[in-house]
Amino acid sequence: MGFEEEYQAFMNTHSQARTGERLRRLQEGHKHAEILFLKQVWWPLFHHFRYLHPEYEVDDFKDGKRYLDFAYIRPAIRICLEIDGYGPHLKNISRWEFSNSLERQNQLVIDGWTVIRFSYDQVKDQPRRCQQIVQQVIGRWLGDELDQTSLSFHEKEVLRLAIQKGEAITPIEIEKYLKLSDKTVKKVVSQLVDKKMLIPASGVARVRSYRLGDHVKHPTL
Secondary structure (H helix, E strand, O other), rough: OOOOHHHHHHHHHHOOOOOOHHHHHHHHHOHHHHHHHHHHHHHHHHHOOOOOOEEEEEEOOOOOOOEEEEEEEOOOOEEEEEEEOOOHHOOOHHHHHHHHHHHHHHHHHHEEEEEEEEEHHOOOOOOOHHOOOOOHHHHHHHHHHHHHOOOHHHHHHHHHHHOOOOOEEEEHHHHHHHOOHHHHHHHHHHHHHOOOOOEEEOOOOOEEEEEEHHHHHHOOO
């Protein structure tokens, strides 16, 4: 299915599982900025919404409740994704409200969350940069899953580099990262290309850079 169909199914699933305040917050808090993030940033990367929760409820540090724009949750992984709009209310925010906002974010970090924040303008005008940041932060965690594969040590490290960078990598970068000879890097890269875990990203007769194969880019996502 395409974005619209998957998005409707995603929202229906979460709406049906909620009642009361949690349902109200989903209906009223999930607006244009959040939809734009899903359409321009999340969907082009993953083509699904598994492990993603909109308007996710967490305990507030003042014994109340607060809602995250999005929470990405998997075993041992909790990532908060926030899209901050810019409007007149921000100009009028009090010192107390500003301090309170910082304390809320600090508490999330203390509770084990990784917090990623984008402005609405970034999502609208720089979606590719936002994609890279999301891929890098999630890739930092998913890179650990490579340890469960039968790849060689050097193959795993090359893939980790590509996952963490979030964009194409060059043989020279691999040489510097792994401190290997040009000959060894060519061999490792060739093996990964044969396994379709790396794909040429630029160059024809002579490949200058490589990107992750699709099944590595989003392992088990």
